[in-house]
Amino acid sequence: MAKGKYQKWLENENLVLLEGWKRNGLTDKQIAENMGISVNTLDKWKRRFVQIRQALKIGHESANYAVERKLFQKAMNGNTTAMIFWLKNNWRDKYNDSELSPEERKLAVARMKKLEVETKNVQLRNKSLEENGADVEEALDRLLTRLDKEESKDEHERPADS
Known part of the structure; x- marks a missing residue:
C-alpha cells in the first residue's frame, strides 16, 4: 500500500523542520514549496492534522517571542522608537494617540x-x-x-x- 505524502510530514523530524521554517519567517506558500505541495494542500493538511498545525503555530510563536524580546531589550537600552512602539502596543489605554479603526x-x-x-x-x-x-x-x-x-x-x- 502506498504511503500518503502527508504521512512523512507527520514524522517528528519533519515536524521540527516545519516549525523551524515558520520560526525563520517563511510564509505558508514558501513552506508548501519546500514540502513539494501547493499552499491549498498545506491549508487542508493544517485543518486535518493537528501535528502540522501545531508545528507551524509553535514556529510562528517562537519568532514572535524572539522579536518581542529584542524589541524589549532595545526599549530597555533607551531606544526611543522601541520604547514608544512598546508602550503604544502594550499600554494602549494610556499611550495610544490614534483613533480606533x-x-x-x-x-x-x-x-x-x-x-x-x-x-x-x-x-x-x-x-x-x-x-x-x-x-x-x-x-x-x-x-x-x-x-x-x-x-x-x-x-x-x-x-x-x-
Missing part, C-alpha cells in the same frame, strides 16, 4: 454588548433565585425565557448593516 470600533462595541448581556444574565439569575428560593429549576426556566425575550428584542432593534 472601524474594525476595532466594531470589536469594542461587540465586547460591550457581550458584557451587558452577561451582566443582565447574572442580574436575572440573582433576581429569579431571590424570588423563587428553593425552586431553582423553575427559576432557571423563567430566566432562560427572559433571556430569549431580551435577545430577540435586541436582534430586532439592531440596524440591518451590523
Whole structure:
C-alpha cells in the first residue's frame, strides 16, 4: 500500500523542520514549496492534522517571542522608537494617540454588548433565585425565557448593516 505524502510530514523530524521554517519567517506558500505541495494542500493538511498545525503555530510563536524580546531589550537600552512602539502596543489605554479603526470600533462595541448581556444574565439569575428560593429549576426556566425575550428584542432593534 502506498504511503500518503502527508504521512512523512507527520514524522517528528519533519515536524521540527516545519516549525523551524515558520520560526525563520517563511510564509505558508514558501513552506508548501519546500514540502513539494501547493499552499491549498498545506491549508487542508493544517485543518486535518493537528501535528502540522501545531508545528507551524509553535514556529510562528517562537519568532514572535524572539522579536518581542529584542524589541524589549532595545526599549530597555533607551531606544526611543522601541520604547514608544512598546508602550503604544502594550499600554494602549494610556499611550495610544490614534483613533480606533472601524474594525476595532466594531470589536469594542461587540465586547460591550457581550458584557451587558452577561451582566443582565447574572442580574436575572440573582433576581429569579431571590424570588423563587428553593425552586431553582423553575427559576432557571423563567430566566432562560427572559433571556430569549431580551435577545430577540435586541436582534430586532439592531440596524440591518451590523
